[in-house]
Amino acid sequence: MNTMAEEELNEQKLIESAQKGDHAAFGQLVTAYQRRAYSVAYGFMGNREDALEMAQEAFVKVYKAIYRFDLLMPFYPWLYRIVKNTCLNQIKKKKRRGESSLDSMMASGRDFATTKRGPESMASFEELKGDLATSLDQVSDNHKEIIVLRHIHEMSYSEIAECLGIPHGTVMSRLHGARKSLKKVMEMT
Amino acid sequence: MDEVCTKMHELMSGYLDGELDEDDTERIKGHLESCAHCRQELNEMTLVVSAADTLSVEVPSEEEWDGFLDNVYNRVERKTGLFLVILGVFIGVSMMVYLFFLTDMLSNPVKRVIELIFVGLALLFSSVMRQRVHHKKTDRYSRDVHR
Numbered sequence: 001m002n003t004m005a006e007e008e009l010n011e012q013k014l015i016e017s018a019q020k021g022d023h024a025a026f027g028q029l030v031t032a033y034q035r036r037a038y039s040v041a042y043g044f045m046g047n048r049e050d051a052l053e054m055a056q057e058a059f060v061k062v063y064k065a066i067y068r069f070d071l072l073m074p075f076y077p078w079l080y081r082i083v084k085n086t087c088l089n090q091i092k093k094k095k096r097r098g099e100s101s102l103d104s105m106m107a108s109g110r111d112f113a114t115t116k117r118g119p120e121s122m123a124s125f126e127e128l129k130g131d132l133a134t135s136l137d138q139v140s141d142n143h144k145e146i147i148v149l150r151h152i153h154e155m156s157y158s159e160i161a162e163c164l165g166i167p168h169g170t171v172m173s174r175l176h177g178a179r180k181s182l183k184k185v186m187e188m189t
Numbered sequence: 190m191d192e193v194c195t196k197m198h199e200l201m202s203g204y205l206d207g208e209l210d211e212d213d214t215e216r217i218k219g220h221l222e223s224c225a226h227c228r229q230e231l232n233e234m235t236l237v238v239s240a241a242d243t244l245s246v247e248v249p250s251e252e253e254w255d256g257f258l259d260n261v262y263n264r265v266e267r268k269t270g271l272f273l274v275i276l277g278v279f280i281g282v283s284m285m286v287y288l289f290f291l292t293d294m295l296s297n298p299v300k301r302v303i304e305l306i307f308v309g310l311a312l313l314f315s316s317v318m319r320q321r322v323h324h325k326k327t328d329r330y331s332r333d334v335h336r
Contacts, residue, residue, distance in 0.1 A: 027258050034257050039246045048247045052257070059261045060268065136244070150206070151241040157208045176202040179237050186237075 012071055019067050026066070029075075030059050036076070036153070037083050043148030044087035046137060054090055058083040077163045088141065135185040143178035150175055193220065197227050205231075205238050 011032075017025035037058055042051035061082050069078060136144055149160050157171045166174070197220050203209040204217050221228050288295050289303050 030258050030261055034254065038249065042246045048249055051246075052249055052253060052260075056257065056260050056264055060264045063261070063265055147241055148244070151238075151244050152246060157203070157206070172203045172208065173199055175206075176199060179202060179234060179241070182241070183233060183237050 008074075011075060015066065015069060015071060015075060019069070026063060029062075033076070033079055034059075037079060039152060040080055040083045040148075041087055043145065043152060044084065044091065044141070050090070054087045055083060057090075058086045061086065074162065077165070080163045084145070091141075135182055138185045139178065139181045142174065143181045146171070146175050146178050147182065194224060194227055197221075197224070198230060201227075201231055201234050202238075205234060 011029075014025050014029055014032075018029055034055065037055040038051055041054040041058070042048070045051045045054055058079070062079060065082075069075070136147060139147075146160065146164075149155050149163065155163065157168055157175075160171045160175075161168045164171070197217055200209060200213055200217050204214065209217070221231060285303055289300060295303070
């Protein structure tokens with residue numbers, strides 16, 4: 001079994017080949033990271049079709065920009081930022097066209113006459129699970145992002161810090177803020 | 190809630206995720222033994238964390254995964270093709286402008302046709318711009334919809 005250092009070296013060689021125009025090397029890179037890119041995109045877009053489209057768009061950008069990639073840096077945080085920016089740009093475009101999460105919520109027939117539910121009703125785990133996906137869509141993009149990185153990608157605080165380019169301590173406080181936001185939204189639904 | 194509790198709340202996520210160092214872990218454990226409010230907060234945060242751990246991603250089919258790389262290459266080809274078309278149109282239009290205004294190489298009928306094309310393009314462009322300006326001024330939902 002390869003050690004971490006050997007895997008990193010292999011990946012570096014792959015990227016170097018891709019930078020020199022080796023299509024097979026680029027293909028291997030895509031295959032190695034397509035699922036992670038997809039799940040990042042899914043966290044932002046919320047559905048399979050858009051997530052697949054955005055992940056593929058992100059790799060198109062990787063293809064064009066790979067020659068600029070610094071081989072001394074880790075690849076995944078760079079890819080993550082490209083996927084994230086691709087998704088956020090698409091979300092902005094959709095908002096400008098008037099397609100928003102509000103539209104999709106209305107399409108689902110969601111009742112907006114919510115009643116406030118107090119903390120005493122937070123006792124049920126099953127209730128929380130049911131509300132979660134809807135509630136996650138209502139927190140800010142920053143909070144949603146860090147919840148997805150921690151709970152779907154199961155990244156450690158150090159990995160999240162590297163991906164987002166923020167200090168370790170900020171990860172903890174941002175994640176705590178995100179969980180509090182989520183709790184507040186869930187209490188409202 | 191006092192300052193100590195506020196600080197403990199900030200450490201709670203790290204405590205639940207096993208990301209605190211030994212000192213902070215001992216601090217928060219010690220505080221929880223004596224603070225019912227923070228114990229309640231921890232219980233609620235534990236529920237949120239447990240629920241969030243059940244989040245999952247809708248997995249594409251194997252066919253979709255198999256076609257992923259091909260789709261990436263298709264997109265690259267389409268963008269390259271579109272770029273070349275736009276470049277070609279730009280060069281073509283520039284040549285037309287050059288031949289029309291700066292040379293006598295074009296016959297009068299050809300010049301009339303080119304004039305028609307330019308006037309048509311100008312009308313289309315101004316119509317689209319007018320519509321966009323009107324839409325921006327009158328669209329009630331043009332601002333970001335807040336969640």
